[in-house]
Amino acid sequence: MQYKLTRIDPNTPTDQQYPIGQRGNVDDPMKQQVHRNVFMGKLEDVLNAGVNWGRKNSLWPYNFGLSCCYVEMTTAFTAPHDVARFGAEVIRASPRQADFMVIAGTCFIKMAPVIQQLYDQMLEPKWVISMGSCANSGGMYDIYSVVQGVDKFLPVDVYIPGCPPRPEAFLQGLQLLQDSVQEERRPLSWVVGDQGVYRAEMPSQKEKSRAERIQVTNLRTPDEV
Amino acid sequence: MTADTALSNSSQDVAQDGIVAELYAQFGAEAFTLQPTLIGMPVVWAAREQLLDIMKFLRGVPRPYVMLYDLHGVDERLRMHRDGLPKADFTVFYQLMSLERNSDIMLKVALSEADLRVPTVTGIWPNANWYEREVFDMFGIDFPGHPHLTRILMPPNWNGHPLRKDYPARATEFDPYTLTMEGQDKAQEALRFNPEDWGMQRRTEETDYMFLNLGPNHPSAHGAFRIVLQLDGEEIVDCVPDIGYHHRAAEKMGERQSWHSYIPYTDRVDYTGGVMNNLPYILAVEKLAGIKVPARVETIRIMMAELFRISSHLLFLGTYLQDLGAMSPVFFAFTDRQKSYEVIEAITGFRMHPAWFRIGGVAQDLPKGWEGKVKSFIDWMPKRLNEYQRAMMDNAVVRERTKGVAAYTTREALEWGVTGPNLRATGFEFDLRKARPYSGYENFEFEIPVAHNGDAFDRGMMRIEEMRQSLRIMQQCLDNMPAGDYKADHPLTTPPPREKMLQHIETLITHFLQVSWGPVLKANESQQMIEATKGINSYYLTSDGNTMSYRTRIRTPSYPHLQQIPAVMRGGFVPDLIAHLGSIDFVMADVDR
Numbered sequence: 001m002q003y004k005l006t007r008i009d010p011n012t013p014t015d016q017q018y019p020i021g022q023r024g025n026v027d028d029p030m031k032q033q034v035h036r037n038v039f040m041g042k043l044e045d046v047l048n049a050g051v052n053w054g055r056k057n058s059l060w061p062y063n064f065g066l067s068c069c070y071v072e073m074t075t076a077f078t079a080p081h082d083v084a085r086f087g088a089e090v091i092r093a094s095p096r097q098a099d100f101m102v103i104a105g106t107c108f109i110k111m112a113p114v115i116q117q118l119y120d121q122m123l124e125p126k127w128v129i130s131m132g133s134c135a136n137s138g139g140m141y142d143i144y145s146v147v148q149g150v151d152k153f154l155p156v157d158v159y160i161p162g163c164p165p166r167p168e169a170f171l172q173g174l175q176l177l178q179d180s181v182q183e184e185r186r187p188l189s190w191v192v193g194d195q196g197v198y199r200a201e202m203p204s205q206k207e208k209s210r211a212e213r214i215q216v217t218n219l220r221t222p223d224e225v
Numbered sequence: 226m227t228a229d230t231a232l233s234n235s236s237q238d239v240a241q242d243g244i245v246a247e248l249y250a251q252f253g254a255e256a257f258t259l260q261p262t263l264i265g266m267p268v269v270w271a272a273r274e275q276l277l278d279i280m281k282f283l284r285g286v287p288r289p290y291v292m293l294y295d296l297h298g299v300d301e302r303l304r305m306h307r308d309g310l311p312k313a314d315f316t317v318f319y320q321l322m323s324l325e326r327n328s329d330i331m332l333k334v335a336l337s338e339a340d341l342r343v344p345t346v347t348g349i350w351p352n353a354n355w356y357e358r359e360v361f362d363m364f365g366i367d368f369p370g371h372p373h374l375t376r377i378l379m380p381p382n383w384n385g386h387p388l389r390k391d392y393p394a395r396a397t398e399f400d401p402y403t404l405t406m407e408g409q410d411k412a413q414e415a416l417r418f419n420p421e422d423w424g425m426q427r428r429t430e431e432t433d434y435m436f437l438n439l440g441p442n443h444p445s446a447h448g449a450f451r452i453v454l455q456l457d458g459e460e461i462v463d464c465v466p467d468i469g470y471h472h473r474a475a476e477k478m479g480e481r482q483s484w485h486s487y488i489p490y491t492d493r494v495d496y497t498g499g500v501m502n503n504l505p506y507i508l509a510v511e512k513l514a515g516i517k518v519p520a521r522v523e524t525i526r527i528m529m530a531e532l533f534r535i536s537s538h539l540l541f542l543g544t545y546l547q548d549l550g551a552m553s554p555v556f557f558a559f560t561d562r563q564k565s566y567e568v569i570e571a572i573t574g575f576r577m578h579p580a581w582f583r584i585g586g587v588a589q590d591l592p593k594g595w596e597g598k599v600k601s602f603i604d605w606m607p608k609r610l611n612e613y614q615r616a617m618m619d620n621a622v623v624r625e626r627t628k629g630v631a632a633y634t635t636r637e638a639l640e641w642g643v644t645g646p647n648l649r650a651t652g653f654e655f656d657l658r659k660a661r662p663y664s665g666y667e668n669f670e671f672e673i674p675v676a677h678n679g680d681a682f683d684r685g686m687m688r689i690e691e692m693r694q695s696l697r698i699m700q701q702c703l704d705n706m707p708a709g710d711y712k713a714d715h716p717l718t719t720p721p722p723r724e725k726m727l728q729h730i731e732t733l734i735t736h737f738l739q740v741s742w743g744p745v746l747k748a749n750e751s752q753q754m755i756e757a758t759k760g761i762n763s764y765y766l767t768s769d770g771n772t773m774s775y776r777t778r779i780r781t782p783s784y785p786h787l788q789q790i791p792a793v794m795r796g797g798f799v800p801d802l803i804a805h806l807g808s809i810d811f812v813m814a815d816v817d818r
Contacts, residue, residue, distance in 0.1 A: 017405050064442055068496035110379065143473065143474040143478060224593045224594060
């Protein structure tokens with residue numbers, strides 16, 4: 001599997017554009033370690049998998065919403081959809097206690113510096129889900145006050161399409177984030193191993209479900225309930 | 226007002242309208258230019274020098290114009306069809322509402338580009354404050370005498386005035402957005418609150434005030450809304466709401482979308498209101514096009530709009546009680562919303578933003594079996610509402626937190642432009658569905674719930690009662706759904722009926738043009754006000770004889786509701802503010818558009 005490596009330099013110049021940190025595509029770092037030392041490597045592999053398993057099953061979302069998508073996100077949190085099934089029901093009002101942030105809604109130029117500050121206040125490990133067309137790309141708002149996609153300044157892990165996406169789509173996005181967290185390679189501590197963050201290049205969902213999608217030939221007519 | 230009466234409202238009728246005659250008697254007929262429009266109220270142009278006198282006269286006239294309903298501007302520089310109108314580069318318009326007359330008047334002031342100044346009317350209607358700031362922000366028009374004329378929607382360090390015709394609309398016409406650490410610091414610094422700018426003191430002899438910044442991201446702020454509180458202990462001495470974190474430029478967007486393709490943007494203005502937002506826009510366009518829709522269309526529209534009113538009020542109820550500290554109601558309310566979405570999805574095919582109304586009709590006919598879906602929802606809701614009333618509104622904690630909190634009188638409400646359930650909570654029975662029926666509301670039996678204290682509790686109760694009335698209206702739609710077509714037989718109906726396309730090449734070309742370029746509407750102006758989920762919402766459309774609107778003005782109810790907050794909250798406590806914010810029922814897209 002291919003990984004994207006992020007390394008933060010504490011002395012980043014202030015005129016550097018967000019998202020900060022060096023990025024590059026690399027091979028699985030765990031493979032090299034296993035190759036170097038089979039015993040310690042395997043142990044680290046198991047430890048990593050265990051830690052990731054814990055992380056992915058208790059993702060605490062940050063209570064942050066911008067527009068319409070936030071209503072659908074909240075719908076996913078309430079009884080009919082019950083996000084607690086995926087261990088992500090502990091909404092935090094403080095970014096310092098949250099694990100991931102859902103950019104649910106339109107990202108405005110007036111709001112962008114505020115979003116960046118809230119993101120910076122979250123502690124590592126942290127992830128970003130971009131929910132809905134506006135956050136993904138600006139969507140139908142190609143207009144002076146709107147940033148054309150939150151990935152212009154934040155590193156996004158999962159994009160959820162839709163305007164707004166259904167709550168089920170949000171839940172699927174959450175599961176995709178969990179899958180990606182499971183594959184991640186992070187330092188187990190600040191003294192153990194490489195201090196870079198390796199994010200797995202997850203397979204494109206569009207390509208994955210293409211065959212299934214093109215097999216559909218009959219669509220239900222809307223004339224009947 | 227129905228489409229018929231609005232269409233027959235020519236300038237002759239308007240001149241005989243009481244208020245125009247009164248104005249003529251007071252200032253002389255030569256002081257005014259009467260503009261014939263389809264707006265359904267007298268539209269008079271007056272000179273800037275006389276503006277304040279005329280405004281004071283209208284405010285003081287017997288059966289006065291108590292509410293400044295709307296105030297905004299138009300960039301007239303590129304407008305082709307302005308025959309008989311005073312020469313103007315920019316216009317500022319004022320819509321005043323008289324509740325005793327149950328009629329409105331629109332005043333317009335022409336300005337030349339070299340001298341963009343209009344005297345402020347904040348001394349007559351306090352809610353002119355934000356509107357004038359917005360006109361300044363969007364057009365660069367100065368209002369001498371305004372207490373605090375600064376940008377309101379755009380960031381303080383913004384360049385240019387976006388609603389001017391020479392300002393680019395698209396983000397992709399500018400350089401791609403980037404953010405650096407330096408830039409972030411600068412932007413954050415520009416947002417820093419400076420009490421002196423607002424004439425506030427940092428300390429008196431007895432006390433040092435604390436300035437608390439609430440928002441733009443706060444769980445109780447219902448989106449990107451910021452309010453800065455000047456606190457003496459727990460008491461709010463003063464506060465300053467700060468908006469503009471949710472400005473999606475829906476008005477500018479109207480100037481580049483065709484009449485038809487603008488419909489989805491209306492859904493996203495009051496984003497909990499769904500097709501309720503389509504209604505005023507579609508009705509205004511139909512006035513311009515001269516379309517009269519079949520009874521079936523009117524009834525379908527009312528049924529869907531009322532369903533969305535219930536869905537929106539349920540969201541209100543859940544979050545309002547959650548803001549008061551009750552955790553469980555939101556789960557119950559969202560379960561009910563899910564039920565409403567089952568109906569909405571079955572009929573429209575989408576959940577929040579169906580964009581389902583069309584110029585001259587709706588997107589498609591009701592599907593087979595819709596009755597069962599609607600019926601099961603109508604059967605489900607009443608007992609739930611009773612339960613909410615018993616379990617939540619009778620709850621001692623909720624009552625203590627909201628009774629007598631953030632109360633205001635009818636007079637204060639009108640002064641600040643408050644409409645909808647929040648106005649009716651003060652004991653004033655004014656509902657556009659009754660007062661000026663549109664889209665066939667005159668055919669329905671329902672009551673207007675009113676409360677008496679105008680406090681946070683009453684505003685909550687109002688919504689429960691309104692949901693009951695909406696269910697009543699839906700029941701009548703279900704029982705008496707007229708047969709007939711779901712589209713008007715009119716050349717401007719969009720998309721046009723398909724059967725008319727397949728006759729010969731000429732009809733095919735016409736169909737193609739109308740679908741690709743969109744319908745062309747004759748140059749004129751029209752407006753439609755409706756009783757939306759949160760108050761009175763209206764679209765004021767100016768057509769210049771094109772496929773697109775020349776100017777789209779969206780008057781939303783939440784905007785004045787937020788502007789009123791400081792007037793209500795001075796002397797209150799912080800938890801009262803949270804209760805008040807919960808009880809207003811606003812979404813930021815409905816404020817900033």
